[in-house]
Amino acid sequence: MFQTCLSPEQRTVNCSAEGDDTEFSFSLDNNPLIETKAGSAKNKSVTVDLNGQLTGNLHCKVQNKVSSKQTVIHLTSCEGVPCLTVTIIASLTVPLLLLIVFLGIKQWKMKNSPTSIREDNAEDEIVYSDVRVTRAARRMDV
Template sequence: MISIYMIFTALVQTALAKESMECDLSEPTGAPNCFGALAESLFFHLPTNMKKLILRRKGASTILNIANMTVIISEEYTSRSTYFPNGTFKLDNARKTDSGDYQLEPFGSDGRLLNKTNMHLEIQAPVSKPAVTQMCLTPEQMNISCSSEGDGVKLILSLDGLLLMQTGGHSQSLSRSTVDTLSLAGSTAKQHKPIVSNVAISLHGQLTGNLMCNVRNNVSREETVIRLTSCDGSISLSSHVTVAVIASGATLLLLLALFLGIKHLNNKTSPITVSEDNAEDEIVYSDVRVMKHTRTTIPESITMNIC
């Protein structure tokens, strides 16, 4: 059944949300490619002052039919679409099944078909906030990884504004679990299972600075920044924790040295009778050295491994 909407009064269009996507079909050349965000609103900008206007999916039924101030929206789209008199057709809660080829057919005042405007629409899942990890393998080598969910994800890694590497958005490796799911599941499961993109890079273990992982696709972008710490022979301790440990260690060494010095004297020297005439002070010196960590400058070369 087709629902018919009669426009009697002008409708006030609500402000477009910043996260909404738009497809311009108001010009004959149109937009050959358009992208929409999964579960978000999508706006089609259509020409106005036409006697008749038809928007359809290629190989499917008509979506929108406007003729003589009468707006007809197919039942499939009635519950999640709105047509505004300024020529905007709003589609809510975009789905993966909305992806495909669209065609717009405008008719002039004489009833003749003016042209056919074609457009390809792709609905993408927005990217998730990237997860970034640092793993020290040795004091001279660390591994950095960044991963994010979404469709067509492009990943960019930089250190203090210096570009380390980037991927193109179509060659990211999928996680093993995602690969297995996509290869074994049916078409419905494929539409809802998130794709995980991951990139890994190997850096010198003494590099420090602000590491940023920026991820994006055609409908969204996110980024995560972490403080890169040097691998000073300790895999899990950060710099401020290491300083605290060194300070505590110095105190323990001092107490231990004093204890061993006193014990050594008790074992190696004979008792001394102290009197007012031969009284003398016995002083034990202990040489305690606190090793101070130094920070190495950025090496000339960086080795990168992309997973």
């Protein structure tokens, strides 16, 4: 038997067994919740949706013609689920944002850095310049 908190308001509890013609019954602190009957289906597992705020001892009793077994789990409130989800999302998002900021700054620096030519390796970079030739107007004396 295991439980899964889906939200602070909802959880699922699963109880499973091996064997044929199994019957399941759930109770919370000795108050019956649900029962299945043998023969209605080949029951190997039953999942129950419960309020996430329920607390107490949840009993799952499984029986067939050969034997029976009861398992108990203690239900605690599902209130911590959103905090866990936020923590997981934040732990994945923050490094990604830092990487984006780092790459953005690096790209900005490369784009705004002046081009320089080193004398020892002048062939590595090409420098373009704008050269204009203008002819001085000649005066004509008449």
